[in-house]
Amino acid sequence: MGILFNNIPGAGLVAPLFAFEVTSGGSYQSASRLLLIGHKNTGALIADNTPTPVGSAQEAVALCGAGSMLAEMARVAFLNAPTQETWILAAPATGTARVDTIKVNSVPAGGGVATIEIAGEPVQVQIAAGDSVNTVAAALAAAINAYFNALTGAALSVAATVATDTVTVTARHLGLIYVDYDFYVPTVVAGNAFAGAAVTITNTVVPTGSPDLSAALAALGDDPFDWIVSPFSDATNIARYTAAMNDVSGRWAYNRQVYGHVFTTAAGTLSALTTIGLALNDRHLTIHPRLPVAAGNPTPAWLAAAARTARIVPWLSDDATGNVSRNQKGLVVQGERPPRDRSLVPTYAGRNTMLRSGISSVIVNTDGGVAIDKIVTTYQKDANSQPDETFRDIQAMGQLVAILRYFRAQLSYEHGQKALADENPGGLGALSPPKSIQAPLVHAADTLENRGVLENARGFADRLIVQRNSQSANRVDIMAPIDRVNPLDVIAANAMLYSQYRAA
Template identity: 35%
Template sequence: MSDLAITGVPDGVRVPFLYFGVDNSKASYFQASERVLLIGQRLPDGTAPAGAPVQIFGNEDALFGAGSMLADMARIVRLKSGFAEMWALPLDDAAAGVAGTWTVTVDVDASALTVAGSVGIHIGGFRCAAAVLPGDEPQDIAQALADAINADSHAKVLAAADDGVITLTANHKGLTAGQIDVRVTYNGVGAPVAGVTLTVAQTQMGTENPALSAALATLADEPYKWVALPYTDALSLTTMRRFFDDQNGRWAAMRMIYGHAFSARTTDSPALLVQFGGTVNDQHLSVLGIYGTPSAPWEVAAALAAYGLVHLSDAPELSRPEQTLELPGIFAPEVPDRFDRTVRQTLYYRGIGGYTVTQEGAVRLDRLLTTYQVNGLGIADTSFLDVTTLAQLMYFIEYVNNGIATAFPRVSLKDDGNPVFPGQFAVTPGRIRTYVIGLADHLANANVIENVDRFADLLVVARDSTDPNCVNMILPPDFVNQWRIGKILVQFYNQYPATT
């Protein structure tokens, strides 16, 4: 055995003593950095400045304004994980944007309005109601209902009443901010008292989502693994694709920050979702189609990001399929608007995720895909079909990177066949190879990869032919799959045949 080298203890020391060095390299364990990043709009009364990331500690109303897009998103994430490390990237409304507006027209049949009752409007799934008495005129009811809406600090709209008509204006300008669900009844609940009729109409669609590029640049190289993206317009999706890009973005080999974005489409019928799916092709984006939900698209995006944090962040959970997992806080579409198996099957060939609804009305994931569908030649490609594959890939890379960097932080490099003694801080390609196979064993035990023997056969670890300081590796993980489909034949008999 060669002499032992301890950092800080010089060779040749002659003073009698016991000199203890401390080496923590064998005590550390892998722990991925897991954050949820909520991208969305703030209100002017929020204290958080626009265009820079801010951490959320349960103070979302103060940071972004009560009734803001970001405050909604933070509350949804907390329903899934109260311990989430939650960050936001606040945006101001686009200067050229237009806010969505709705009218609620109140009509009264005095002869039928003979008993007291209530009227209400479901806004984003939540009902705001006001009392009605016999003799009330349309303007009385409209004003009372407008006052009730404005009294709710978390309402997504502002209300104004005039001559029996309530005008609702979205809190934010923008295309997505104007996609708020406004209806009188939800699942048969909320019908006005006899003699009163409410008629809802959207009179102005929202326009112009905020630009993302400048705000995304402020994130620098800080890790934000699960990103809730409320916008699905073409410009926003192009910007996010560049943000995560494999060549120059967060997935590039020279950056290695990674991450995944989640969005939702809540106002598209199946035909429109199929059409939309034909316009996107990004393995770092997942979109859930949930037509007819009263929940806003930013709330669904936040629920999906929370799913990523809780179920895609750590092994062995990240290798399990997502079907049956609930999205807390998301309202189910009414029965006629829910997607059956045929619709979901079609959407899954267009990169759009689907859901199911339980008897009690809970929204549960069915299958969550990435939008990646074809390779660079336009040929159908299933390599990045499911979001679980991206989660496994991120975990695998970060685990191996952490293991190698911890085991060999500052070492010299020798050819195989040369002796390596303790204290030399040297390594050979063969020793690296053995260590990597050991990491693969750990990952197999954690249910991330399988078939380690084959991994070892295909693993390549070799010194570069031109740079003697470089080791080249090819790592061939076989990721664990998910049991999503069972094909079962029931081959029945009226009577088993006699046997001899």
């Protein structure tokens, strides 16, 4: 084959010259980004609707403000994926802020310790002998505003004020997302001075409103953001996710190919969640389930979405060792607490129903840890409304991104800036006949088979079609039939018991 130069002319050089042209032979390295969409505190440094990289939970606090939704999302994301490339995007909040009151009705004359859990975080107040209800209320408000969990770095996404014996707690951000923000007086804490009728918690203002994420999603442009966490699951924003990710004009369109997958949350009974899932059919959307308010969800929606997604993203982004293809069941989610009413946690039958309806599932371990069960997309039917599980597993989306990017890179290394001809009898480096374009794809399939991303590379080579377009002399068309590796979800065994084996 002729040697191809990019800078050294192939003809016309007469004067003596000994020259080396330095070019790249191509060295592919996969990479992925996790993007968290949420709210910042008023006056925080980060600009609205601007994707911004962060390297730690502390940096997110500096940019978004302590206790902000985004800072807390980043915190749990780094708990689950410490080295993942993570970006944040602040979307302006709209609507009405949730307001709750905590009225201190009585305190023990001899003092003690009072505990209330807010979003699963234990806020404690030391009561001295003789303290009045007004004094305790003031101490509680101060404790809420100053709360910081030194072990986990958690802060509260609410602010408190006090008037006489009543603490007023206001959400840091506007919006319906706070609808099941959790307040709970634990009774299992020995001697809890707030137990019983000592305090009365009342939700005085129900939150309303959802942010308009149009500008936030548009701000992504064509930058690569493979995994996007946005806890806002109202119908309008779900439609925006579909518009932003779609295969015709969105991030998955042939003329953009920047990809992306949105993870959001929805809360409700099994029936309600199933209804939500069956109304959707989008392979670029995943819904993390949460139980209804009655179950008591200590972990807010935005933290559950960020924590669960971050827990699986390192595997979904690993196309080198086969992790992208693995069953994810049992991965314990850091930073999420289970619902208090375990009787409402779906059984196997319930989880199976949700999964078949396009809703993902989690489990609660005996030690109270929340763990991944199975993560799916909402895709259930093909364009003809026929059942189709091709894009059901979230692994399929991770594999697809890995395969397409690797294929594109290999084709670019081998055939970028070339000329197209049916044959290349002179072996010129500047020409690429269709037959030679097959080679890097076959080699790429072999490599990805060895990495556990796809299988049956030989079958791929047999079925691969590369041909010149009959209408355009400058175009090559490729049919690349990919057989992906599947997660091992079910092992079914028949344990047949004998009193004694029959004689052979």
